[in-house]
Amino acid sequence: MNSKRQESKLILWGAGTARTLRPIWVAEELGLIYKLNPIGPRTGETQTDQYKVLNPKQKIPFCEDGDLGLSETIAICRYLINKYGRPHTLQTPDTIEARAKEDEWLAFIYGELDETSLYVMRRHGALSSLYGEAPAAMNAAEAYVKRQLDVIHNYMLGREYILNESFSLPDIFLTTCLNWVNAYEIELQSELEQYRARIVQRKAYIKANKVNQQK
Ligand SMILES: N[C@@H](CCC(=O)N[C@@H](CS)C(=O)NCC(=O)O)C(=O)O
Structure with a gap:
């Protein structure tokens, strides 16, 4: 578990698709503690005013980590690795x-x-x-x-x-x-x-x- 290095509160939004699986998978590889809000596409859950404030694109996945709000699957996965990656786990290459x-x-x-x-x-x-x-x-x-x-x-x-x-x-x-x-x-x-x-x-x-x- 990587909880010692993870001081902020990580919330992942979105479940049920190939794209939502990616940041969840990265979080699991890194042993992160996170809360999942498993909203789905086209269920109306991305269309609420509350979610629109969070992510104006009204898409999933989305990630909140402390003050940071992040959309786009690649950006979210990269962020989790850059912020919480450990040696030998999904390491970003050296050169x-x-x-x-x-x-x-x-x-x-x-x-x-x-x-x-x-x-x-x-x-x-x-x-x-x-x-x-x-x-x-x-x-x-x-x-x-x-x-x-x-x-x-x-x-x-x-x-x-x-x-x-x-x-x-x-x-x-x-x-x-x-x-x-x-x-x-x-x-x-x-x-x-x-x-x-x-x-x-x-x-x-x-x-x-x-x-x-x-x-
Ligand atoms: N480029 C975005 C695409 C996100 C995306 O299109 N997500 C779909 C689900 S896989 C979605 O939220 N659709 C809801 C909608 O279009 O209302 C990413 O990589 O995160």
Whole structure:
């Protein structure tokens, strides 16, 4: 437990999605004490005046830590690691070059897999009553997911983790996206499925996944 180093009161908002799982998972990896307000998307809970004051974007996840309020999954996860990370636990790399490689993977996984393709499928699939039916966009997004997975698959051959043989933030983003790929029944290369199946055995993941399902 990392409670000695954690003096402020950490509150995480949001549960039930791949994105809300990420900061919860980071908090569990770091052994943090936190309160979860498990509000969900499109339940009306992000639309209240009270929540709008907290997060004008009216999105989850959101993090409060003392006076700090933070939105955006990547920013929240990074903040928790920078503030409370311990040696050998989700460490930010030492060198500028290694940090750049971490950013490269995070930007790629979040930008290309999550936002540009999987979330597009969500918008025009499960959320089509809000964002409209768009079969062509759905097909193009699925093809786009597969292209990005090919890139990742080729890179990951023979590797245990994305960066230098140790578990890091990009692994959290990739694993949550691979869960999403499975949920959409998009074919996953066997090596990537083996990677995903191995990572989801982490104790912190199992706990975080349970916490995230509170919704
Ligand atoms: N770029 C944001 C995206 C957050 C986001 O879109 N969250 C969705 C749930 S996964 C949400 O809050 N949707 C509620 C809504 O749009 O009303 C992040 O990474 O945190």
